[in-house]
Amino acid sequence: MLEKNLIGFSQKEEYLPKDFDEFNSVNRLRQLFLNLSNNILDSYCHFSKYEQRKLSNYQLESAFSYKIKNLLPTSFIKVQNKNNRHFKFCINSTKIINNYLNPNKKTSLFISNKQLLPIAKLISICFTNNNLQLLIDKHLLFHEFVLKKIKKLHIDKTVIDLGDSICIKSKDFVGLKIYTSWKDIEVKKPNIKDELKGAIKSIKKGEYFQIYLAYPKNNEFTKQIPVYVDELKNEEYQIKAIPYSLRSIIKNN
Template identity: 60%
Template sequence: MNYNDFVGFDGNKELLSKDFDTFDSEFKLRQLFLHLSNFVLNSVCTFSKYEQKSLAVLPLKIAFESKIKVLLPQCNIRIKPKNKEFNICINSTNIINNYTSSKTKKLIIVNSKNLLPAAKLISHCFINNKMQLLIDKNLLFHEFVLEKLRKLHKDKEVKDLADSISIKQKDVCALKIYTSWKNIQRKNPNIQNEVDNAIKVINKGEFNQVYLIYPKDNDFTRHIPVFVDELKYKTYQIKAIPYSLRSIIRKNI
């Protein structure tokens, strides 16, 4: 398996981005992952600011095991209410029992008709009887930028287009944004694929502004304007833009 595009953990092996902005320690990189994972796992669980900081001192595998422990039901048996059907969620029961029996041989009976949060999280990160959670880092960055833009531009229409993001406002030229998690060097940015996408979008005529957003890094702190001969007779704007993730650390201090 090619791990280059993923962050997370595979058993005791942690996949953390290296040499990235001010995220220069395992603690900060774990904190970053726990924060960003909220955007992808929000229907399953979320890590509070306190948890992001307190659990970042632990390897990610143990951090997620700790989160599962918090979510597990505290009681195995619930008394059946009068005149109400007792519904056991077989799916939840099997998932939780498989996970807990692999550790303590203790069975837990779950009587909820809905899949419990603990069972949901287990199904995401307990695979083939081992802890594993690998998430595409480009997806994490896309979701982070999308959420930030929605908060910054509440008066505009911010749309998630899966491969990109658009920002529209009445009587203002629409803006299209491509996100990508890669390390950019000013003198050799290596962004030709993204520039090619921008050219196609501008040639179609719906957008004349395209921003290419990447994580801010020590060598990439300012916008890089991109000029293309193919578009020299058009009114357009293409920029490579650094986007800071440092607020994640500041918010948790």
Template identity: 65%
Template structure:
């Protein structure tokens, strides 16, 4: 995995994909992963279904997002003029959508219904200076993925997004804090200094005594790694580096 790439996605001409981890060993699977992970960031504006993720990943990410925008623009919500009061005109959507439509078809003008606000927001997110681009911080993508999974697994507990971490709290159990980071872990010489420092500080301040450091799972990092810290030898604590699988993204459902 190329750790020099902090953002993944695409611009007008090029795709930026993290490679060489877990079972994502082809461009198709890597695109499928990005479309899935982007749902957690772009909701409720955009959601790629499982079917769309599998099929749109066979082509470029650029084409996938253009497809999604066009799909969200049913012309039943577009009018060449407003001829009745039941049409809920949205001025902001009208400006954004007309600019998008006129990129290829000149001299067109439509007024837009308020139901097209999500499509307008997606266009606004994807286009910068009339060039299409979707680049998202990989650490944010992974954090949101873990948060989504943790909430589904622990519906009976209080799961809180702390921005740099996730906490899980419930009565009669030890509270758990999870720090997330998308990096390739060297199991022989752990490259987790920043995350470990955060865990140590958290335990010293008696906020949590159980801390997990979550990273994407890949072939060289498949098992939990308990971490012993000399300066915490007089405290009751648990720190583990956790490989977090992304394989559910490419399972057929």
């Protein structure tokens, strides 16, 4: 059984988050995944806004097959002379690319140098047992999305990625800590216990006094929710559950 927090695809099978906010179709959910995957794979695979729109009409397996094909050179690199000093052979990328192009044969169709390491990395991460598959933890995807937005919004401050959270600091600003989690928040009964534990711990240690718990915005969860904790009644603090919109992914495309 697939871990419920993983989204992506395994061959023709797609594992997409359930409909929420304005992501109310398979195409839009595919577009969401392609956009969010950029934040994880960006050093060797980036889907442009045009590609996100175009490829959302096809299954994710086809989208990544297209991307791999598009990144490969139009003509294969061949070594005419083994003593050619201008060509620096890369055995790792050569093996990976050949296994993808010709998985059932031992002969090499393709000889690569280090310039093709990005495409080799993409193949290695989403080509398993001769099948295309890419499954990513949705909490990581949301965390990276929020981190990117915060860095863009607070260019005058220091933004630090703490793994389970993000902090914003500056000389004139005491600091703000943000815990991120991809959950479908119900306003009347929000499931925020895990993130709240970390927030309480930080406040008790005196590290931060202003903490946000960031979750994807949905049709019900549209406004900030102040959170009050009995064991912190003697502390000066502020905790809020914050709806973080992903709609810009659609609007910017």
